[in-house]
Amino acid sequence: MPLATYRGRCHCGAVRFEADADLDAGTVRCNCSICTRSRFWLVFVTAERFRLLAGEEKLSDYRFGAQRIRHRFCSVCGVKPFGMASDGSGVAISVNCLDELTPERLAALPVTYVDGAHDRWDASPAVTSYL
Template sequence: MLKTYHGSCHCGAVRFEADIDLAAGTGKCNCSICTKRRAWGVLLKPDQFRLLSGVDNLSDYQFGTKSGHHRFCKTCGVASYGDGHVEAIGGDYVSVNVNCLDDASDQELAEAPVNFANGRDNAWWEPPAITSYL
């Protein structure tokens, strides 16, 4: 069920709201940046995401193909969302850090299905052999 969630970075400078169906699935990946961040994301279309405050407090990190903007708060360092364009996943996207949703209940988070991606080996549509550390 689609629900509007509110989220933020740790210090509260960056705030957003997003229309998300957690029951439709979330994702974890073993690529280099996701592993280091222990990222847990949910992919959205850009019109499902609204940045409410903190645009001037965001920094941007890109690497590799530079198809994604890994945004993070300049004050606390928390990466609450990212965005970009990848044709294989439908074009423009926003990826919200599920752990930054301020009003998602423990029950909603526990019940959210997690899909795993093997980004380390560029086998994005296959789960890695081991997922317990993600």
């Protein structure tokens, strides 16, 4: 499927966005500490393909480790709908925050597993079933 525009939001709807993405090109599940604890399932888009529609004032940031990603979360409901590269080049969108994706569509999305826990973005972790 080619590039399509998806709308998404946090749980309470205070933060809303849209993005142009090709979900069939692949999604990512990572085993780093924050992705594992938050069950973050993502699709990457370039900064130009992401538009924050509402809620900038409700967003809080969390950074850790190498500080490469601004993990953005809603200060009202606590959901992290996306994270942004610190250099402004791209956005990691939570697939689970995209509106109108049926369980069947979600189940059919291709997933690449990455070993972020060991900074091995080019390799899969030994165990992925918990991601």
